[in-house]
Amino acid sequence: MLLEINDLNTYYDESRVLQDMSLKVDHGEIVALLGRNGMGKSTTLKSIMGLVTPRSGKVIYKGKDITGFPPYKVAKTGIGYVPEERWIFPTLTVMENLVMGIKGGKIDKNNPNAWTVEKIFKHFPSLEQRQKSKGANLSGGEQQMLAVGRSLMGNPDLILVDEPTEGLAPLLKREVRDMLESISKTGVSILLVEHNLKVAMSLANRVYVMKKACVAFAGKVEELAAHDEIRKKHLEI
Template sequence: MLLEVTNLNTYYGQSHALQNMSLQVAKGEVVALLGRNGMGKSTTLKSIMGLLKPRSGKVVFDGREITGQAPYKIAQAGIGYVPEERRIFPTLSVMDNLMMGVKGGKIDRANPDAWTIEKIFDHFPFMKERTHQRGAHLSGGEQQMLTIGRTLMGNPKLLMVDEPTEGLSPIMVKEVRDVLRKISQSGISILLVEHNLKMAMSVATRVYLMAKAHLGYTGTVAELAANAEVRAKYLEV
């Protein structure tokens, strides 16, 4: 397993927001984490990333325990995190936004698998024409892509993306879906939080559905597709 999360418990003050949450992502796998509003999906990602310190439980990544470590250390270990709120640098150019994602500020030319600006342009062609434009001048969907591109520049082994299609037009949703597929084909594992069930089921092979603060159901996408009862119980219908 690339990511192994076992019995995480996270609190906001007295509120027990994550109760014995467990999930796994294998190398090369795309896994979706789904559930209604406020169930604890973002809390799960933040707890993995070290942005929230779990009170108990364990996060093992790539064979190493990383539970509650500083977020920058977890990023260095190889987890790229794209939060719900798009975090572009509005006054910086597209190019500078991408370069902000490079760990240590220098592209690793010695590593043939390392992400380069050219490789980013292959995945996101629109950026090539707009390298000098400010981040603020991109559309919402383009900003989302830029955040993903910037995160890839850090060469993650696992990409955790929190609701990348929130508020996007149907065309942009398809583009984000295609980009995630291509990223997955390049060998990166993905943990995807989504509200758009159709989109999630078209990129992931396994799903975890959250009930309030805990895991409600897990199975393959095919199993979920065949189970209307589970979908009605845990997801918007």
């Protein structure tokens, strides 16, 4: 198993936002984390990334206990993070934003498969055209591509991506979806929080559905597709 979180309990002050939250991501998988607003999906990603520290439970990455590591150390172990707010540097160009991504990640000079700016541009042709544009002048879709591209510059084995299609027009949702698929084919595993059920179901190998603070359903995409009750109760409006 690449990533395993076991029985995480995470609090904001005295309010418990994760209660015995557990999930796994295997090598090469795309795993979708679904559920209504406020259930704890983003907090799950933040707990893995060390942006919030769980009070109990374990985060195991490649067999190593990384619970409570600060975010920069988590990044160095090979986990990339693409937050909902994207965290693009508005006054830096596309190229400069990408180069910033090198700093946080794993540096492996002898790795022939390491991500480079050239390789990123192959996966994101629209970014190449915009390479001299400032972050602030990009469209929402371009910012999303850039945020994912920047996380790849750290050569992660796993990326945590929070609601990448949020607020994008249908055509751009499709483009972001296809970009995630093409990245997955390079061998990067993905834990994807996604609101758009169609996007999630078309990408993921396995799915977790959260109810308040923990898992309501875990299974294959086909199992969720066949499970009307779970979909109605926890996903559909």
